[in-house]
Structures are given as C-alpha cells and as structure tokens.
Amino acid sequence: MSKIHVLIVEDDPFIAEDIREALTNVDYNVVAVAHNKTDAINALEETSPDIALLDINLGDNLDGILIAETINTEFQIPFLYLTSYSNREILNKVKHTLPMGYIVKPFDEADLFSAIEIAVSNYYQFNKTEALHIELINNAIPNTLTQKEFEVLKDIYQGKTNNQMANDHFVSINTIKTHIKKIYEKLDVHSRSEAIVKIRVLLNQ
Incomplete structure (x- = not known):
C-alpha cells in the first residue's frame, strides 16, 4: 500500500485540523474530516479510507464506539481511537470493538504516525x-x-x-x-x- 487514506472523526474542529495538517505534511491522504456520527458514516461510504481515527467522545455521547461497531460490521477497516480519556472505565467500554490501538490526546505526532503505520500493516497483512x-x-x-x-x-x-x-x-x-x-x-x-x-x-x- 503506497499512500495511506485516512478518515478523521473528531468533534473539535481545531484538533481535527491539527491532525489533518500533521498527516498531510507527511504525505498521508486525508480523505475526509467528520465531526459527528452521521458525517462519519457518510464519509466511510463515499471515500473508502484505509484507516479511521475515531474520537471516542463526540459531543456529549460516546458515538465513536457506535462508529467503530459500524466499521466492524459494514466496512472492515482498521481504526484507532483518539481520546482524552485513559481510565479503565472508558477502556472497558471500547475494548469489545477491538481497535488497533489508542492515541491519548494531546498526542505526539511521531506516536500517531507510527500507530497508523502499524495498524494498517498488521490489519491488511492478515487479510492479504x-x-x-x-x-x-x-x-x-x-x-x-x-x-x-x-x-x-x-x-x-x-x-x-x-x-x-x-x-x-x-x-x-x-x-x-x-x-x-x-x-x-x-x-x-x-x-x-x-x-x-x-x-x-x-x-x-
């Protein structure tokens, strides 16, 4: 796989733009930025990303988990959770969705890039x-x-x-x-x- 196509799902437009800019600067292709569940599902259907970055907490809801469940049942692509939370209660709520990893905000760009590369490599290597x-x-x-x-x-x-x-x-x-x-x-x-x-x-x- 050459250029990796990434979907960003993040309700904070400033954080979303920071992620988009960071990824674009190192030659990832950000196919869409979604700020809510509806836009995220539409983007999945229309853009066919290689991986999704999902904010767990969209607004007042844990809609990132619902998006992950939809990805598992309908789209079968790897995803990473972007979250401000690292406590056990949140991890217990999301682990059934089997993410390829977690990125805790504020994140280090190098950690984000390596997490994406490893997630995509492992997922598609298994299915190739x-x-x-x-x-x-x-x-x-x-x-x-x-x-x-x-x-x-x-x-x-x-x-x-x-x-x-x-x-x-x-x-x-x-x-x-x-x-x-x-x-x-x-x-x-x-x-x-x-x-x-x-x-x-x-x-x-």
Missing part, C-alpha cells in the same frame, strides 16, 4: 493472502487450524460478534463457540484479545 496466512499460522503452532477455524479466526480478528459469525457462516452460535474454543486451545490463548495479539506476533515473525 488467505492461503499464505493459514500456512504461516499452522507452521507456527503444534495443532493446525482447519479451514473453517481459520475463517472464524479472521472474523475474530476483524471484530465480528458471535451472532455476526453465525449469520455469515450459516451455522448456530453454539457451533461458532465450539470453533472459538478449539481456536483458543490451538493458539494457547484464553480470550479474543489474546488471540489477536498472538496472530499479530506470528505475522511479524
């Missing part, structure tokens, strides 16, 4: 060539994943819920749970977040 990745993962673990388990693992990595996976694969939720249990056993992990970290490590070996 399915056959290569299942072989890569299976070569690194003692008990290999089946094709179906690999498909479910990709869904986990993309942040899909059990209900979404069941609908996508035309199976019951219990079947999805069985696949997930076997995946955890084969990867030697105990949660979705641990599975994602394990895959990122394997992909960067």
Whole structure:
C-alpha cells in the first residue's frame, strides 16, 4: 500500500485540523474530516479510507464506539481511537470493538504516525493472502487450524460478534463457540484479545 487514506472523526474542529495538517505534511491522504456520527458514516461510504481515527467522545455521547461497531460490521477497516480519556472505565467500554490501538490526546505526532503505520500493516497483512496466512499460522503452532477455524479466526480478528459469525457462516452460535474454543486451545490463548495479539506476533515473525 503506497499512500495511506485516512478518515478523521473528531468533534473539535481545531484538533481535527491539527491532525489533518500533521498527516498531510507527511504525505498521508486525508480523505475526509467528520465531526459527528452521521458525517462519519457518510464519509466511510463515499471515500473508502484505509484507516479511521475515531474520537471516542463526540459531543456529549460516546458515538465513536457506535462508529467503530459500524466499521466492524459494514466496512472492515482498521481504526484507532483518539481520546482524552485513559481510565479503565472508558477502556472497558471500547475494548469489545477491538481497535488497533489508542492515541491519548494531546498526542505526539511521531506516536500517531507510527500507530497508523502499524495498524494498517498488521490489519491488511492478515487479510492479504488467505492461503499464505493459514500456512504461516499452522507452521507456527503444534495443532493446525482447519479451514473453517481459520475463517472464524479472521472474523475474530476483524471484530465480528458471535451472532455476526453465525449469520455469515450459516451455522448456530453454539457451533461458532465450539470453533472459538478449539481456536483458543490451538493458539494457547484464553480470550479474543489474546488471540489477536498472538496472530499479530506470528505475522511479524
């Protein structure tokens, strides 16, 4: 991927402009700047960004979380949270959306750039060539994943819920749970977040 196309979702126009200017100065392509949930969804539909930067708190609401959930179900692109909050309560509210990372405001430009590069690289590396990745993962673990388990693992990595996976694969939720249990056993992990970290490590070996 050459020039990275970025969507900025930030309700403070001054902060949004600072981010846009910083990214543009180092040759990112800012495809849109949105200040609310409606504009963000419209921008996702119209501009096809490679990554979204989401302010968690838009106005008086945590609409950044709702945008993230929409990205996971409809757009399947990586996203980073931009937030003034770093307390555990906020992190607990957002972790189910499986962001590729967090940038706490005020942010350092170098940290922002590196977070974007890592997020885009990890996300698209996983989705680029399915056959290569299942072989890569299976070569690194003692008990290999089946094709179906690999498909479910990709869904986990993309942040899909059990209900979404069941609908996508035309199976019951219990079947999805069985696949997930076997995946955890084969990867030697105990949660979705641990599975994602394990895959990122394997992909960067």
